Amino acid sequence: MIEKVISKESFFIKNFEGNTKILDKHVAHILEFDRGRKITNEGGYQSNDITFGFEELLLSINQGFKEIDQNTVLGNFWLNINKGTDYNRPHIHGFTGWSVVYYHKICCDQSPIVFSSLVPCIQKNCFSFVPKSQQIIFFNSWYPHSVQSCNQVNHERVSLAFNYLFTK
Secondary structure (H helix, E strand, O other), rough: EEEEEEEOOOOOEEEEOOHHHHHHHHHHHHHOOOOOOOOOEEOEEEOOOOOOOOHHHHHHHHHHHHHOOOOEEEOOOEEEEOOOOOOEEOOOOOOEEEEEEOOOOOOOOOOOOOEEOOOOOOOOOOOEEEEOOOOOEEEEEOOOOEEEEOOOOOEEEEEEEEEEEEEE
């Protein structure tokens, strides 16, 4: 069930209530066999697109889209692991749908996802969201966002990012 509406029609939160031990196994498998890539991550690990597993999580996300009355289809998804000083530069996920982030493991409350305006010279509003473990957030894919580092030694944040496309 959608737990909270942060911004009508653009930002929603849902808690994942499924089996996190299965997700741990999927994450371990990816880390064993995928060397990763560099896109917006400064340090940390970002997997290549994932093509298997995570069925229970995907079902939970799909249920969230039904609850907010959005027809979507999964485009792609990947794993992110950021340690204490790792971060992600500002970026968008395109103009054709929704982005979803599942926070599997949160190290502390010092590492928010920060949303900014697409046209910062005109609209300087910005808002930060500090996630909790097992939260899923849904937001329009065209919102510029970044992830700050927590700068804490031995900390690690594990998340999965998803792109969903609008359907008719």
